[in-house]
Amino acid sequence: MRFFFYLTLGFLLSAADAPMLAPIKVTILPVNLAQHQIEVHLTLPSDLLNEGGTLALPAWTPGSYLIRDYAKFVDQVQILKGEPLVKVDKQQWKVPPHQGALTIRYRVYGNLMSVRENYIDESQAHLIGTNTFMYAPNHLERPYEISFKGFPASWKIACGLLDKEGVVRAANYDLLVDSPIQIGTFRSHQWESQGARFELAITGDHNGDESRLVRDIEKIVNETGKIFGNFPFKKYVFLLGFSPNTRGGLEHLQSTSLLSDPFRFDKEEGYYTLYQLVAHEFFHAWNVKRIKDVVLGPFDYSKENYTKLLWFHEGFTSYMEHQIVNRAGVVPWKYSIKQYENLWNLVAQHPGRLSQSLEESSFDTWIRYYQQNEWTEVSSISYYDHGELTGWLMEAEIVEGSKGQWGLKDLFRELWINHGTQGITDADIQKVYEKLSGKPSAPFWDQYIRRSSAPNSKTLASVFGLKFKFETPTDRLSEDEKKNLQIVERSKVYAGIRFQGESSGGTNIISSVIPGGPADQAGLSVGYEILFVNGWRTLSASEVNKRIADAKLGETVKIVASHRGRQKVLNLVVSENPLKSLKLEFAKSASPEAQKNFSDWSGHSFLP
Structure with a gap:
C-alpha cells in the first residue's frame, strides 16, 4: 500500500x-x-x-x-x-x-x-x-x-x-x-490516525452532542481505513455545516462538504443518518476519487463527462456506508434492518425498474436523474438506490462463492491494490468479481447491470441466514385491525396512482400512473387533478385514496378530473393491490456458516 x-x-x-x-x-x-x-x-x-x-x-x-x-x-x-x-x-x-x-x-x-x-x-x-x-x-x-x-x-x-x-x-x-x-x-476538532491528520470543521449551531459526533466520526474514519490498510493522504478535512431542512454531501480528494439539519438530534435517527452521510462521502476518497472510471478525470469542465459506472461509484458507496457504520458500532442493526427493508421495497416497487438498466441510468444521469420530470418515475431508475441493492446482491454472491472468505470490501481492496489511481474499467471490476467469487461475471452483469431485472432474494437469504417475508398491505395490519372486515377490505384496494407531495400529505394532482394499473387502464395521466370520486369532492391525495378505497374489489369508481382547464369523466375499476413489502427476520434454521457470514457482514451478532 x-x-x-x-x-x-x-x-x-x-x-x-x-x-x-x-x-x-x-x-x-x-x-x-x-x-x-x-x-x-x-x-x-x-x-x-x-x-x-x-x-x-x-x-x-x-x-x-x-x-x-x-x-x-x-x-x-x-x-x-x-x-x-x-x-x-x-x-x-x-x-x-x-x-x-x-x-x-x-x-x-x-x-x-x-x-x-x-x-x-x-x-x-x-x-x-x-x-x-x-x-x-x-x-x-x-x-x-x-x-x-x-x-x-x-x-x-x-x-x-x-x-x-x-x-x-x-x-x-x-x-x-x-x-x-x-x-x-467554525469549531475545529482535530485528531490523527495511521499517520494522517484529520480535521472536522463545524459551522452552525445544532441540538446534538458535538463530542459524540467527533468521537463517532473518528470511529467511522478508522473503520474505513481498515478496509484499505491505510490512508492515501496526509491530511483530510470534513467541512460540516448545519442549516434547517438540508442534507447533502459532496466528495473531494482529501476533504468533503457536508450539510445537515441542525434539529434532527432529538432522536437517535438524526445521528444515524448523519453518520451514514459521513461514511458515504469518506468512502468516496477511494471509490470515485481514486478508484475511478478512466473517463472521470482529467475533466472537461465545459461540458458533460459521461460514464457508465455511477452504479459502482455511487450505488456501491451507498451500500458500503451501511457496512462501515455498522462495523464501527455507531449504528445499531435494528436501525439498519429497516434501511435494508426500505431499500428493497423502494427498488422492487419502483415503476421504472424494468425500463432502464444501471448502465443506462449512469450514462443518462445528466438528463435523467439530475433533471427529473413527470415521466421520470415510470421510465428511469436511480443508480444510487438500485446500485446500492445490487451491491448487496453482489456481496452475497462473493460470500457464497468464496465460502465466507471474501466480501465486497475485498473487491474494493483488490481494485485499490491492483489499480491505485490509474483508473478502472467495467472489465476490471468483473475480473476481480470472478477472482473472489469463483463465478463467471456475465450472468450477474446481464441480470442486474446491463439489463433491468427484479431482485432475487434467494442467495441473500441463504448466505446471511435471513428470512425474507413479503407482506401485502393486509398482512401488515395489526391483529386488532384484521378483526375489522371493513379495514381488511379497504387495505386490498389498488388504483395505481401517485400524487404530488404524497409523502407529506399530498395534493389531488397526479404525479405518476403505474403502467398497466387501474388508473392507466381508465385513461388517467400525469397532471390530472382529481376533483370528485363517486360524487365526493376530493381536495388532497388522502381524500382521493380514501374515497377510492370505499369501493370493493372489481367495482367501478367514477372519477371527475380536470386537465388543462377541461373536465373529464372516467371510470376506474379497482383491483387488488399487487405490491408486497419486505420484512427481514433471522432464520431460526440458519446454519452456523450463515450465522458467521451475517456477523462478518453486519458487524453484529446473529440473534434469532
Missing part, C-alpha cells in the same frame, strides 16, 4: 521531472458579505497567455452531474484598473496580449446553501472551486496559490490544501477545484 500512497501523491501533487511552473495567484476579498458577494483578483504570471487567450469558469462540478453554468454568478470581469474583458460565450472571456503579469478581477455571488454552490454571508463563506476560480483552457496543469484579504479577524480557514501560512496551494486546477474552502468562525 505504501507504493500506491506515493503513486497518488506523485500523480496528483507533483512530479519530480516536471518543469516548475509559475503559479496563478489569487486573492479573495469580501465585497459585501451581507449581500453574498466576494471579489476575486486572479493574477496570471508573465509566461501564461502573454499572447492572448481565454479564461473560463466551469459549467459543472465533479460529483454532481448536471450543467449548472456557474458563470451566471460572476460579473464585472475586467483587467484590474483597466478595461472589461470581452465575453466569448456563456463561460469564457478573452484575455488580451500582455507583457508581464496580468491581474483580472471579477465579482462572485453565492447564496445557495448547498455542497455544489457557493454560500456567502456575514457569518461564513463556503467556497466551491468550480464556482469561484477561473482557469486557462489547455493550461490545467498550472499551479494555484489562494490568499485571503480583508475578512473579519476572527475568521479562520479550513481546506485540505491549506498550509501553515494560511495560503491554499494547489499543484494544478483539478486539485484546486477538488478542495472546497470554509471561511468563518
Whole structure:
C-alpha cells in the first residue's frame, strides 16, 4: 500500500521531472458579505497567455452531474484598473496580449446553501472551486496559490490544501477545484490516525452532542481505513455545516462538504443518518476519487463527462456506508434492518425498474436523474438506490462463492491494490468479481447491470441466514385491525396512482400512473387533478385514496378530473393491490456458516 500512497501523491501533487511552473495567484476579498458577494483578483504570471487567450469558469462540478453554468454568478470581469474583458460565450472571456503579469478581477455571488454552490454571508463563506476560480483552457496543469484579504479577524480557514501560512496551494486546477474552502468562525476538532491528520470543521449551531459526533466520526474514519490498510493522504478535512431542512454531501480528494439539519438530534435517527452521510462521502476518497472510471478525470469542465459506472461509484458507496457504520458500532442493526427493508421495497416497487438498466441510468444521469420530470418515475431508475441493492446482491454472491472468505470490501481492496489511481474499467471490476467469487461475471452483469431485472432474494437469504417475508398491505395490519372486515377490505384496494407531495400529505394532482394499473387502464395521466370520486369532492391525495378505497374489489369508481382547464369523466375499476413489502427476520434454521457470514457482514451478532 505504501507504493500506491506515493503513486497518488506523485500523480496528483507533483512530479519530480516536471518543469516548475509559475503559479496563478489569487486573492479573495469580501465585497459585501451581507449581500453574498466576494471579489476575486486572479493574477496570471508573465509566461501564461502573454499572447492572448481565454479564461473560463466551469459549467459543472465533479460529483454532481448536471450543467449548472456557474458563470451566471460572476460579473464585472475586467483587467484590474483597466478595461472589461470581452465575453466569448456563456463561460469564457478573452484575455488580451500582455507583457508581464496580468491581474483580472471579477465579482462572485453565492447564496445557495448547498455542497455544489457557493454560500456567502456575514457569518461564513463556503467556497466551491468550480464556482469561484477561473482557469486557462489547455493550461490545467498550472499551479494555484489562494490568499485571503480583508475578512473579519476572527475568521479562520479550513481546506485540505491549506498550509501553515494560511495560503491554499494547489499543484494544478483539478486539485484546486477538488478542495472546497470554509471561511468563518467554525469549531475545529482535530485528531490523527495511521499517520494522517484529520480535521472536522463545524459551522452552525445544532441540538446534538458535538463530542459524540467527533468521537463517532473518528470511529467511522478508522473503520474505513481498515478496509484499505491505510490512508492515501496526509491530511483530510470534513467541512460540516448545519442549516434547517438540508442534507447533502459532496466528495473531494482529501476533504468533503457536508450539510445537515441542525434539529434532527432529538432522536437517535438524526445521528444515524448523519453518520451514514459521513461514511458515504469518506468512502468516496477511494471509490470515485481514486478508484475511478478512466473517463472521470482529467475533466472537461465545459461540458458533460459521461460514464457508465455511477452504479459502482455511487450505488456501491451507498451500500458500503451501511457496512462501515455498522462495523464501527455507531449504528445499531435494528436501525439498519429497516434501511435494508426500505431499500428493497423502494427498488422492487419502483415503476421504472424494468425500463432502464444501471448502465443506462449512469450514462443518462445528466438528463435523467439530475433533471427529473413527470415521466421520470415510470421510465428511469436511480443508480444510487438500485446500485446500492445490487451491491448487496453482489456481496452475497462473493460470500457464497468464496465460502465466507471474501466480501465486497475485498473487491474494493483488490481494485485499490491492483489499480491505485490509474483508473478502472467495467472489465476490471468483473475480473476481480470472478477472482473472489469463483463465478463467471456475465450472468450477474446481464441480470442486474446491463439489463433491468427484479431482485432475487434467494442467495441473500441463504448466505446471511435471513428470512425474507413479503407482506401485502393486509398482512401488515395489526391483529386488532384484521378483526375489522371493513379495514381488511379497504387495505386490498389498488388504483395505481401517485400524487404530488404524497409523502407529506399530498395534493389531488397526479404525479405518476403505474403502467398497466387501474388508473392507466381508465385513461388517467400525469397532471390530472382529481376533483370528485363517486360524487365526493376530493381536495388532497388522502381524500382521493380514501374515497377510492370505499369501493370493493372489481367495482367501478367514477372519477371527475380536470386537465388543462377541461373536465373529464372516467371510470376506474379497482383491483387488488399487487405490491408486497419486505420484512427481514433471522432464520431460526440458519446454519452456523450463515450465522458467521451475517456477523462478518453486519458487524453484529446473529440473534434469532
